[in-house]
Amino acid sequence: MKIFYLAHRVPYPADKGEKIRTFHQINYLVEQGHQLTVFAPVEDAAEVGFANDLQAKLGVTVLTAPLGSALWRKLSAVLTGQPVSQTHFFCPALQALLQQQLQTEQPDAVVCTSSAMAVYVQRAGLVSSAKRPCTLLMDFMDLDSDKWQQYAANSSWPMRWVYQREARLVANAEQQIYQQFDHCFFISDNEVQLFAKQLADASKVSVLANGLDTSAFYPAATPANPDDPVFLFTGVMNYKPNEDAVLWFVQSMWQQVLAKYPGARFIIAGMQPSSRIVQLGKLQGIEVTGYVDAILPYYHQASIFIAPFRLARGVQNKILQAMACGLPVITTPLGAEGIACKPGEHLLTASTEADFIACIEQVLTSPRLQLALQTNGPELIRQHYSWDGVLQNLPALLQQRQEASA
Template sequence: MNILIISQRCPFPPNKGEKIRTFHHLKFLTEQGHNVFLASPYEHDSELPFFATLAEHYCQQISYSRLPHKILRLLRGLLTGKALSIANFYHSTLQKKIDKQLLENSIDVIYCSASSVAEYVFNSEVIQQLIKKPRLVMDFMDVDSDKWSQYAQQTSWPLKYIYQRETTLIACFEKKIANSFEHCILITQAEVDLFKQIHGSQFAIHAIENGLDTSTFYPPPSSRERQSPRLLFAGVMDYAPNVDAVMWFINQVWPSVIEKWPQATFCIAGMDPVDKIKKLHGLSGIEITGFVEDIKPYFDNANIFVAPFRLARGVQNKVLQAFACGLPVIATPMGAEGVKCRDKQDILTASTPAEFIDCLNILMTDENKYIEISRNALTIIEDHYAWDSVLAPLQKLVTQE
């Protein structure tokens, strides 16, 4: 089959949540024998070699267009009444290239990776002209309208207005997609249930979870030292839920950690840290890495991973990565959401600063519990999160007549 994947970002290298998921979906469909075509906007010329890599190894054809300045895109969204997250990834030049791909390649399936790129489907002048119309599949990943609602609840004017506007517009767009696409996908069943709660139960919504590449993430060769906490958080550090999680932990939990364990360290590893994150570097055992070529050594050097999320949706890839590295995780219930794990057996959950300290104390003083949590988490990855296994339903969706 000929499958056109429309992605809101170049899905290579797979170094952040949405790109990891899109890349592995693309790779899986190629390995299943499908002819995969790709269309994606991009922001920087430094991304062009990544498209070349995808063309060489995975894709029959790739169309891409450089986006105008972000301020212009967002201004266009405001002036036209569009959701900003839709305007942010839309470009008329790429629309023309997508329509050209549709005319020339007898596309059987259009697979949209993220709701924002459905605009390219709705704006296409070609799709309605085709005698054989492609099947439409949407990977929402998360319920974005709920994410924007969470942001609105956590902020004040003027961002509160922007986020409320986004919540309303994205909710309408999600429902339009669900009415127009044959199949829609979310990361977890909890997200499916939330989507149906918001939009109605009549839609064909499926849960296809994230997987984990165990050739990249695996336990270190020697056991971890536990004389004092060496905490790790990993993620893109201009992403609002990541920033919120880290700042909450630093402000609410870290002073008590340092008081109890003066030699403790906290490494925040991830690209594009915002200014308030950068300013933490060097304070009371805190390290801000910025972009790193290889994240694996940071998982090996740490002895506990923290996921203190208060704004989040779906499965956190970083939690799966920690599990695969045999690194015990302390997370808020939201940070553990969607992961096949049991509290106090595979992960420790905490909602308050005092609960985080209690969980840290358990892992630092009880060696048997530390080893049990580590081994159980690794078993979960081995049993449930191999990419080929979790993506088997995707093959059925795209080939379904």
């Protein structure tokens, strides 16, 4: 099959959630013998280089075009009544590239990664004909409208109004996309069920889970010493849910941890730390790394992966990675959402500051619990989260339109 992939970011290097997901989808389909063309907007020369690297690595065609002024993109959303997250990724030059390509090549399927990319398909006229020859798939990943609503509920004016506006407009876009596309999928069943409540007919929505490369994430040869525990959080550190989780842990719990374990360290490993995260590096025992070339050594030196999410949607790749590395994970029920795990067996869940402190104490004082988490986590990942396993239904979805039209 000829497949067009419209990615909101160049999915290489695969170093953050949505890029990891899209990269492995593309890699899987290439291995299945399909011919892929990837379209992606870019913000700088580095991303053009990444696009060239992706093309060389997987043997796919990658077409990019530069985004315009970020300020103008935001202003455009206000002037036209569109979601900011849609105009943020819209590039007229990329739209032209797509339409030029459609004049010379007819794809069998088009896949969009995130609702923001649907506008390219809509403007190209691919949603207008009931007899169109290609399947249209939408990888929503997360239910973004609900994420923006969470932001609004946890913000004060004027940002509350901004987030409410985005939640409303994105929800409208999600509904329209569902009607126009042949099938849509989310990372977890929780997302599917939440979206299905808004639909009269939910037959075109399903789960396409995240997976994990178990050759890249595996347990350390020697577990960390619990006497001077090392806590770890990983992720893009200007992303609001990540920033909120880390700030809550440090501001509400870190001093209690230090009182019990004076030699404890907390490593915040991830690119683009916000100014508030950078300031945390001045506190006792806290290290803010910024971008790191390899994340595995940080998992291997840690004692506990701490993930106190209060804002989140979908499956957290970082938690899957930590579990694959045999690292005890303590997270909120929201952080564990969508993962096929049993609290107390594969990870620990906590909702309050007192709960987190109690869970930390349990892990660090119970060798039996440590061993159970170090053993059960990797086994769960091997059984349920290999990329080949989670993506096995994707080829059938790509042929859905042709089969319906036959």
